Structures are given as structure tokens and as C-alpha cells.
Amino acid sequence: MSKQQITATQGAAPIGAYSQGIRAGDFIFVSGQGPLNPATGKTPATVEEQTAQVLENIKSILAAGGATMADVVKVTAHLSDLKDFQAYNKVYATYFPDPKPARTTVGSQLLNILVEIDVIAYVGEK
Numbered sequence: 001m002s003k004q005q006i007t008a009t010q011g012a013a014p015i016g017a018y019s020q021g022i023r024a025g026d027f028i029f030v031s032g033q034g035p036l037n038p039a040t041g042k043t044p045a046t047v048e049e050q051t052a053q054v055l056e057n058i059k060s061i062l063a064a065g066g067a068t069m070a071d072v073v074k075v076t077a078h079l080s081d082l083k084d085f086q087a088y089n090k091v092y093a094t095y096f097p098d099p100k101p102a103r104t105t106v107g108s109q110l111l112n113i114l115v116e117i118d119v120i121a122y123v124g125e126k
Helices: 047-064 082-093
Strands: 003-006 021-024 027-033 072-079 102-107 115-122
Touching: 021 047, 027 047, 047 082, 047 115, 072 082, 082 102
Parallel strands: 072 102
Antiparallel strands: 003 021, 021 027, 027 115, 072 115
């Protein structure tokens, strides 16, 4: 199975040695995305704003690969402070239709951000 790089011009550019996304077979794997706004180069302040920006970045990468948030089957989310879970979860829930994807949310040491999320989308059988 070959793999194909996915790059979204509207998404935040990678800041390290990784691809924004990779399509392998019927799946798209989106790298962990932070809350950098690609249009302004700024990071929002609150966990709600950061969660929304992260999910917008993911949405644009999925779109570049021909997928939507409805195609997401697995999410891994990292919060710098688990006290922010309820606020993050409220915004997160608005981005995914039912059935919601499987999800893992953990507390992590993050560099100057409050949230980072990666996803896997299934794009077969459309």
C-alpha cells in the first residue's frame, strides 16, 4: 500500500519533521495539530478558542484529502490541564456529527499551548 502526503494551504504549516496528513489506503491520518491560526500567525488565549482553532486546522487538512469531520473514526486529544476538560469538550462536541468518533483525551505537557489533537478518518466505502 502506498502512502500519499496531504498538505492544506489553509492549515497551519508543520513546525517540525512531519506531514500535516497522510493517506494510506482507505484512511487519512492527521498529525497532532496545535491552535496556531494560519491566517494571523497567532494562538488564541482560551481553551475554547484553542480547541476551535485546532479543529478548524484539522478540518482543512481533512478537506485537502477529500474527507470531512464526519469521516473521523478516532481522535486523540492532549490537554495541558485536565481542569479544562469540560470547556474543551463543549466545543469539541460541536465539530463532530453523531455517531461521534472514538476518543482518548489525556493530560500532557505541551509547549505554550492548551490543546493538541490528532485524528484518523476512514474514507473508503462512500
